[in-house]
Amino acid sequence: MSHSEYEDSSEKLIPTQRSRIKRVPQRGQYERRAVYQILDEGLVCHVGFAIEQQPYVIPTAYGRVGDKLYIHGSPASRMLRSLQEGIEVCVTVTLLDGLVLARSAFHHSMNYRSVVVFGRATVVRDTQEKLEALQAFTEHVIPGRWEEVRPPSSQELQGTLVLFLPLAEASAKVRTGHPIDDETDYQLPIWAGVVPLHLAATEPVRDPRLPLEIPVPAYALNYSASRRC
Amino acid sequence: MSHSEYEDSSEKLIPTQRSRIKRVPQRGQYERRAVYQILDEGLVCHVGFAIEQQPYVIPTAYGRVGDKLYIHGSPASRMLRSLQEGIEVCVTVTLLDGLVLARSAFHHSMNYRSVVVFGRATVVRDTQEKLEALQAFTEHVIPGRWEEVRPPSSQELQGTLVLFLPLAEASAKVRTGHPIDDETDYQLPIWAGVVPLHLAATEPVRDPRLPLEIPVPAYALNYSASRRC
Numbered sequence A, B: 001m002s003h004s005e006y007e008d009s010s011e012k013l014i015p016t017q018r019s020r021i022k023r024v025p026q027r028g029q030y031e032r033r034a035v036y037q038i039l040d041e042g043l044v045c046h047v048g049f050a051i052e053q054q055p056y057v058i059p060t061a062y063g064r065v066g067d068k069l070y071i072h073g074s075p076a077s078r079m080l081r082s083l084q085e086g087i088e089v090c091v092t093v094t095l096l097d098g099l100v101l102a103r104s105a106f107h108h109s110m111n112y113r114s115v116v117v118f119g120r121a122t123v124v125r126d127t128q129e130k131l132e133a134l135q136a137f138t139e140h141v142i143p144g145r146w147e148e149v150r151p152p153s154s155q156e157l158q159g160t161l162v163l164f165l166p167l168a169e170a171s172a173k174v175r176t177g178h179p180i181d182d183e184t185d186y187q188l189p190i191w192a193g194v195v196p197l198h199l200a201a202t203e204p205v206r207d208p209r210l211p212l213e214i215p216v217p218a219y220a221l222n223y224s225a226s227r228r229c
Helices: A032-041 A078-083 A127-141 A154-158 A183-187 B032-041 B078-083 B127-141 B154-158 B183-187
Strands: A044-051 A054-061 A063-065 A068-073 A088-101 A109-120 A161-166 A169-175 A193-201 B044-051 B054-061 B063-065 B068-073 B088-101 B109-120 B161-166 B169-175 B193-201
Touching (some): A032 A169, A044 A068, A044 B054, A054 A068, A054 A078, A054 A127, A054 B088, A063 A127, A078 A161, A088 B044, A088 B054, A109 B054, A127 A154, B032 B109, B044 B078, B054 B068, B068 B078, B068 B127, B127 B154, B127 B161
Antiparallel strands (some): A068 A161, B063 B068, B088 B109
């Protein structure tokens, strides 16, 4: 999951009826680069699907390889069992960047970057692709980890259901910057601005069964720095 | 939105077919107190709904007053227009607490607390309840802010659509603690444990149009501390 693959690309995703940003359309972004940067920074996605008009929204981990978004889990998962039947899915990733404090209650807002992906999921049956997807999950969450851990056994691989969603119908929505107050409110003596927010890591906590001589790896110790978080 | 209201309460929500935790049921929690603590700590929820089997998952701010979860927005919002028709909704709030690094790739996990709420939304028409909901949005995000800002005008109040979902059919799912590795993997010389994660605030950024003599209020300056984040 190299970040460089899209850095030179400003290819645009074509907005569809469902992926086009309708509310505050100037916040919509359709470049693959913008969409992928948000997906690569997020750690949890929210998977939405409907069974007989009953919607479900389930948080889960994910990974991206090229133009595919992978999710995985136990074959017993209701969510995965439903998705593998080929029903429509909506996957949303949201990064919260700040609280926007306006002079009026009405204009309070949040700075955020979100991506919504629409499509149908496909089960990954090829063992090599499945293994690459599992590697992407781990490397997505904590780069450097995959090559240190015990890799999946063939039994574990078989016991994991991996699905992908094509990154074909997707869009990003982004709010940045300061509050936009009513012109007459700018004279009010009320503090206004942004409280920036980010996901931060603190010192890793050792598993109590870990022998003392095994040191904390750099990727865990410097997790915030490695993700610029 | 007093936190004390549920501290003495261990009343349980009755799990239904759709709110009962099926995967890893021991992670399920049904006490109102547990559910409300997660809702009160979260800042963004993901609202899921389906229009003709097409699911949508939209991130938005929310507030809680007693046993009601409020969301709001422009009357032009597709989401709010759909919800006010009384269709089924699923609202999910997820707090990411840590990365769980196991000795095997297979047993990697995340520590999290999530809440899923099912139900149908009702439009708030009573002006007083609407105002209280708007206060809850602001105070939920940044306690202390509401009494400093310009309150909503009657025009703004009219131009805001507020909906509530009853907190009647909901459940929490929580993972805490260290990795659970296969017994034979504990002897491997691989670091294992948890990288704790939390949402952190950094120094507030002043609106460039703000007069220099207006100081940063304490609730913004100490935002992390006030939320224990």
